[in-house]
Amino acid sequence: MSLPAGSTVGIIGGGQLGRMLAMAAARLGYHTVVLEPQPDCPAAQVANRQITADYDDPGALAELAAASSVVTYEFENVPVAAAQALAAKVAVYPPARALDVAQDRVSEKTFLNGIGIATADFRRVDTDDELTAALKAFGGSGILKTRRMGYDGKGQRVFRDMATGGFAGTCEAMGNVPLILESFVPFECEISVIAARGQDGAVAAYDPAENVHRDGILHTSTLPAAIMPGTAEAARAAAAKILSALDYVGVIGVEFFVLADGSLLANEIAPRVHNSGHWTEAACIVSQFEQHIRAVAGLPLGSPERHLDCVMENLIGDDVLRVPALLAEPDLMLHLYGKVEARPGRKMGHFTRITRR
Numbered sequence: 264m265s266l267p268a269g270s271t272v273g274i275i276g277g278g279q280l281g282r283m284l285a286m287a288a289a290r291l292g293y294h295t296v297v298l299e300p301q302p303d304c305p306a307a308q309v310a311n312r313q314i315t316a317d318y319d320d321p322g323a324l325a326e327l328a329a330a331s332s333v334v335t336y337e338f339e340n341v342p343v344a345a346a347q348a349l350a351a352k353v354a355v356y357p358p359a360r361a362l363d364v365a366q367d368r369v370s371e372k373t374f375l376n377g378i379g380i381a382t383a384d385f386r387r388v389d390t391d392d393e394l395t396a397a398l399k400a401f402g403g404s405g406i407l408k409t410r411r412m413g414y415d416g417k418g419q420r421v422f423r424d425m426a427t428g429g430f431a432g433t434c435e436a437m438g439n440v441p442l443i444l445e446s447f448v449p450f451e452c453e454i455s456v457i458a459a460r461g462q463d464g465a466v467a468a469y470d471p472a473e474n475v476h477r478d479g480i481l482h483t484s485t486l487p488a489a490i491m492p493g494t495a496e497a498a499r500a501a502a503a504k505i506l507s508a509l510d511y512v513g514v515i516g517v518e519f520f521v522l523a524d525g526s527l528l529a530n531e532i533a534p535r536v537h538n539s540g541h542w543t544e545a546a547c548i549v550s551q552f553e554q555h556i557r558a559v560a561g562l563p564l565g566s567p568e569r570h571l572d573c574v575m576e577n578l579i580g581d582d583v584l585r586v587p588a589l590l591a592e593p594d595l596m597l598h599l600y601g602k603v604e605a606r607p608g609r610k611m612g613h614f615t616r617i618t619r620r
């Protein structure tokens with residue numbers, strides 16, 4: 264069923280993704296209410312209302328359910344129990360199962376492998392001895408990551424060509440939390456696909472973006488990606504398979520490593536709109552944000568066709584000092600998130616530069 268104009272979309276999380284979702288919702292005639300503990304968050308600045316409380320506050324969740332015709336979220340660490348409790352009262356999209364799968368790197372890779380999508384080899388690691396054994400199995404190279412709550416390269420440690428042994432204290436230094444060792448992937452490049460599934464089961468996938476990270480944070484997304492047509496098609500097909508397997512509604516971001524022979528290993532799924540899809544604002548008629556709102560509101564999906572070549576670049580911390588120069592450029596779309604303090608590593612905004620019409 265499609266939501267009539269004037270209905271309210273609830274959004275859990277008040278960051279820049281929530282902000283851009285709220286703006287897209289407003290353009291389709293909807294109201295928004297944002298649940299976020301930080302007052303005056305980027306999303307609340309453009310939403311109709313903020314409920315200022317923790318994401319798992321039962322009273323706040325009841326208030327959100329009562330105020331909303333549908334609830335969605337802008338980050339993948341929404342407590343699964345909160346999403347399930349909400350879903351008993353109001354439609355919640357994407358489904359809580361997507362959160363459950365994506366929140367733990369082991370369950371994520373197990374799910375992907377289970378539906379025939381290849382990933383890096385991996386081992387659970389809970390002790391220094393398990394790390395030693397896993398590194399030995401991977402020839403001394405691998406990336407140790409926290410299984411849960413990792414983002415933007417946080418909670419990761421790289422091992423390259425290490426002699427095995429001598430890792431005493433590593434698990435403690437990682438916080439004594441459940442870990443995963445992934446084999447080191449010698450990738451040619453990294454790409455991501457932003458795709459959506461509607462309530463009618465229709466799927467729309469945008470062109471893959473080629474992503475470059477700096478210090479573990481996305482730096483640029485370039486369209487088109489320098490990959491073979493078969494690789495792009497395989498990435499789109501994998502995203503569609505994931506969406507169907509999860510009986511998903513909304514936008515998902517799927518990150519892949521591209522190997523020298525053009526084959527793919529899936530790295531991560533993000534059950535939400537994604538930083539590497541911001542270019543769709545400038546290069547497509549229907550952006551990832553509008554696509555997500557269309558999906559959760561039960562509207563038909565829009566076309567994911569790309570009309571321009573472009574590069575999206577994040578403005579991190581002091582990068583915002585470049586804004587005056589960026590504003591002087593023609594063919595550049597700037598987006599700032601309304602954050603006052605430019606702390607190092609903080610995403611302050613992004614821009615998309617058109618490189619070819």
Ligand code: AMP
Pocket residue numbers: 383406413414415416417445446447448449450453476479530531
């Ligand atoms: P993640 O938090 O999993 O997205 O990892 C952040 C970045 O680290 C990725 O975008 C890659 O550039 C790099 N990386 C992560 N996992 C691996 C891996 N198994 N092999 C090689 N590079 C990796």
